[in-house]
Every structure is written in C-alpha cells, then in structure tokens.
Amino acid sequence: MTVVAVVVFVVAYVLIATEWTHKLLAALGGAAVLLALGVTDSEHAFYSPDTGIDWNVVFLLLGMMIIVGVLRRTGVFEYVAIWAAKRAKGSPLRVMILLTLITATASAFLDNVTTVLLIAPVTLLVCDRLGIDPVPFLIAEVMASNIGGAATLIGDPPNIIIASRSGLTFNDFLAHMTPLVVIELIVFTLVLPWLFKGSFTADPDRVDNVLRLNEREAIQDTRLLLKSGAVLLLVFTGFVGHAVFHVEPSVVALLGAGLLVLTSGVPTKDYMGSVEWQTLLFFAGLFIMVGALVKTGVISDLADQVGKATEGKPLLAVMLILTVSAVLSGIVDNIPYVATMSPVVLELAKNVSDPSHAQALWWALAAGADFGGNATAIGASANVVVIGIALRAGNPISFWDFTRKGVVITAITILVAAPYLWLRYFILS
Structure with a gap:
C-alpha cells in the first residue's frame, strides 16, 4: 500500500506540474484511485484530522x-487599489513593494489564506488600472504572505501545531521568529x-x-461597507483570539459570512x-492524497530518518x-508534515542538554515548514488560492511560472535562516 500511495501521489504531482491535465482532475483522480484501491478509506479520508x-481549511x-463576494459590491477594493497606486506615485515597483509589505504584515495576525483573499482583488484592480500584468504581483504577495505568517504563533497553522507540542508561547514566537521574518522581508524586498x-x-x-482619480468616489455603497467592516472586525477578532474563545477560525469565518449575508440583503x-x-475541490483531493502518505507511514519514515541521522549533534x-x-x-x-515531524523534534529536544x-x-522546523511553502505552486494553501483567483480573472499562473520563482525565494530564505539560527542559538546564546 505504501508503494501505491507514493506512485499515485507522484503521478498526480507530475500531471499538476506539467499541466498535461487540469490540476483538479489530477487531484480528484488521484484521490479516487487511492480510495478505490483501499489505500485509504472514508474514515481516514473524510473524518480523520491527521x-x-x-475541513477547517475548506470552510475557512x-x-x-462569501465575505469577499459581499465586499466587492461596496467598491472598497477599487478604493484601496487607487489609494495604493497614488501612494506609490504610479510606480509598479513601489506598488509591488507596498502591497507585499501590507500582505506580510497582515499575514502575521490573520490566516495566510484570509489575507490573500482580501489582497488579491485589490491587486487585480490596481494592475488593471495601470495596464500591467498582475501575475508577478500576485506571486510576490503570496510569497510575502508565507514569509510574514511565520512571525507569530497564529500567522501560519504549522506554528500552532509546533506551539502545542513544544509549549512555546505567543511571546516566544514574537521574540524568536519575528526578528528572523523582518530580516527575511528586507532581503525579499531587495530581491523583488x-x-x-x-x-x-x-x-x-x-x-x-x-x-x-479620487479614491473616495469608488465607494458605491457606504451602508454596506459599514456593515461589512463591522463583520470583518468581529471575524478578525475571532481569528486573533481563537485560542481564548476556543472557536476555530473556520467556524468564525462561517459565522461571519452568515451574519453578513443576513444583514446585507445581497x-x-x-x-x-x-x-x-x-479550488475547494482541489484542496479536498490534495488532502486525501497527502493523508494517504501519512496513513501509510511515508512521511513518518522520512521524519524518523532525520532523527537518526542527527543523533547527538544539535547544530547538524x-x-x-x-x-x-x-x-x-x-x-x-x-x-x-509538521504534525508528523513535531513528535520527532520533541524527542530530539529531550536529548539536548x-x-x-x-x-x-x-525554530528550524517552523522556519523550514513556513518558508518551504513558497517552493512550489501547491506548497501552501495560500498559493493554491491565489492561482485559482488568477485563473478566474483570466490571468492564469502556471505551475512552473510560480515554482521557478518559488524555488529561488525558498533557497534565499533558507540561506538567510541558517546563519540566523547558528548565530543566535549556538554562538551568541
């Protein structure tokens, strides 16, 4: 079964990467094959959290x-697009830097997917206004989102898993990951x-x-904007305080969408x-295929090999x-991956004096997992969402268009993270 899971995943991945067939067909087809052959079953595919x-990602x-769909009717995206273009004095490079920094900052306090869902429509509009290709801007923003999300405990889902396993707090992430992310964003901006x-x-x-243009004239429905703003404030409060309220972000998003639909009359x-x-169906198929790799022990075996190869050598x-x-x-x-690897890191940490x-x-696990999401078009949820938005807007981003840039940024961010970890925890500690 392990071999079958690996073969099906590799074939589907190749189909997605080469675009020989639609990525949705590849993902759902791969999931269907794994279910039909009994590599996974309905219990593991639809009900297991591991x-x-x-479903938290899907319903988030x-x-x-839905919230973004209501917001579109207010004209707020046009407002922000014009505002950003004017602040950048019409310079496409300055527009890119401004939007990527906004995205990275927002991603530290909101889910990455939420951030790109809000920023992508603005990007499409400002690029349309300036007559430039939005694809490079969308790619840059999603990469900034993955980098910025690493800064805090709530910025990226893997960080939440790491905090749960390790006992690290929100303040620990601020003290240790935020300085690294600031350095990464400076380098990222210089590379753009x-x-x-x-x-x-x-x-x-x-x-x-x-x-x-006067950006204020872009607002089409002030009352709807106020209602949407109030709901968004409640939703963002729920996201930031989900650990206190014990309500998952997916539930917060659905409640916010329901409240806005009921009160807006749209x-x-x-x-x-x-x-x-x-995009939602693609995620479903991808989750089932990756889940099969977890179920058959492929990812666990890889993680164990890392543990054995580094026994007794903390820096290595x-x-x-x-x-x-x-x-x-x-x-x-x-x-x-982080859910599987974190027990291995926990055992390694126990043996380090x-x-x-x-x-x-x-911190190595957090940085590697968060920054590594930029490597390919399917490395992080935000990547898949932005590619779906771009396709719908008539500006398709191919797997290789994204990955060629993503591999470079991942390599740069890891090369920056490595000396940071070495200096801070092995030289200066």
Whole structure:
C-alpha cells in the first residue's frame, strides 16, 4: 500500500506540474484511485484530522470567499487599489513593494489564506488600472504572505501545531521568529526588482489617469461597507483570539459570512459567484492524497530518518531539520508534515542538554515548514488560492511560472535562516 500511495501521489504531482491535465482532475483522480484501491478509506479520508480532508481549511476558505463576494459590491477594493497606486506615485515597483509589505504584515495576525483573499482583488484592480500584468504581483504577495505568517504563533497553522507540542508561547514566537521574518522581508524586498525584472513598465497615460482619480468616489455603497467592516472586525477578532474563545477560525469565518449575508440583503448569486469551487475541490483531493502518505507511514519514515541521522549533534540536527522541512513542505502540505515531524523534534529536544540548542530545533522546523511553502505552486494553501483567483480573472499562473520563482525565494530564505539560527542559538546564546 505504501508503494501505491507514493506512485499515485507522484503521478498526480507530475500531471499538476506539467499541466498535461487540469490540476483538479489530477487531484480528484488521484484521490479516487487511492480510495478505490483501499489505500485509504472514508474514515481516514473524510473524518480523520491527521489523514483526511482538513475541513477547517475548506470552510475557512468558503466563509471568507462569501465575505469577499459581499465586499466587492461596496467598491472598497477599487478604493484601496487607487489609494495604493497614488501612494506609490504610479510606480509598479513601489506598488509591488507596498502591497507585499501590507500582505506580510497582515499575514502575521490573520490566516495566510484570509489575507490573500482580501489582497488579491485589490491587486487585480490596481494592475488593471495601470495596464500591467498582475501575475508577478500576485506571486510576490503570496510569497510575502508565507514569509510574514511565520512571525507569530497564529500567522501560519504549522506554528500552532509546533506551539502545542513544544509549549512555546505567543511571546516566544514574537521574540524568536519575528526578528528572523523582518530580516527575511528586507532581503525579499531587495530581491523583488531582480526576481520580476521586466514587470515594472506601466502605460504613462494610465498612470496619469490613476493619479487624477479620487479614491473616495469608488465607494458605491457606504451602508454596506459599514456593515461589512463591522463583520470583518468581529471575524478578525475571532481569528486573533481563537485560542481564548476556543472557536476555530473556520467556524468564525462561517459565522461571519452568515451574519453578513443576513444583514446585507445581497442577492445569493452575487456572493456565491465569488466562491472558487474548483479550488475547494482541489484542496479536498490534495488532502486525501497527502493523508494517504501519512496513513501509510511515508512521511513518518522520512521524519524518523532525520532523527537518526542527527543523533547527538544539535547544530547538524537544526540545519538538517531546516533543509528537509523546506524541501518536503514544498512537495506536500506543511500542516500534515509538521504534525508528523513535531513528535520527532520533541524527542530530539529531550536529548539536548542546552536549552538554547533544544529550542533552535523548533525554530528550524517552523522556519523550514513556513518558508518551504513558497517552493512550489501547491506548497501552501495560500498559493493554491491565489492561482485559482488568477485563473478566474483570466490571468492564469502556471505551475512552473510560480515554482521557478518559488524555488529561488525558498533557497534565499533558507540561506538567510541558517546563519540566523547558528548565530543566535549556538554562538551568541
């Protein structure tokens, strides 16, 4: 069964990467084969939190897509697009830097997927106004989201798993991961002009037109905007305080969507038309395939090998965990990977006498898993969502368009993280 799970996953991955068939067909087809052959079953595929569909992710996406659908009717996205373009004085490079920094900052306090769902429509509008290709901007923003989400305990789901296993607190993440993320974002910003060279030429006439616009005139429905703003504030409060309220972000998103639908009076077709059904189904198929790898022990075996290879050598363990986590998180979703790897790191940490060295193992896992999500188009949930939004808007992002840039950014972020971990926990501690 292990061989079958690996073969099916590799075949589906190749089909997705080469785009020989639609990614939805590859994901659902792979899931169907695994279910038909008995590699996994309905219990594991639909009900298990470790080997099945992550319904929290699916319903978080659904709720936020509905909220975004209502928000579109207010004109707020046009407002922010014009505001950003004017603040950047029409310079595409400055627009990219501004939007990526906003995305990274928001991702530290909100779920990455929520952040890109809110930023992507703004990006499409501002690029349309300036007459430039939105694809490089969308790719840059989702990468910034994955980097920024690493800064806090609530910024990325793997961090929550790590905190639960290790006993690390919100303040621990602020003290140890946030400085690294700030450094990473500085480097990322400096790399943008080179990484997306040739993407910063705007139509001068369009730039002049945008600079003359009054962003306040873009607001079409002030009452609906106020209602939406109030609901969003409640939703964001729920996201930030979910550990206190003991309510999952997915439930918060669905409650927010329901409240906004009830109070807004927006026709059903308007907000349901914003739901990316193909993206949700793609996630379902991908979760089942990755769950089969977890169920058959493939990921666990890989994690065990890391533990055995680094026994008694904390610095080697930190560097190996960082690298392996980055590589595997680019291939499979980083949530099941971290869930599987965290018990291994816990055992390694117990055998390390120096507390700083032991803690460095956890930060290596967090950095590798979070930054590794940028490596491929399916390495993180936010990547898949943005690709779906771009396709729907008529600006498709191919697997390789994303991955060519993603591999470079992942390599750079890991090369920055490695000396940070070495200096802070082995030299300066």
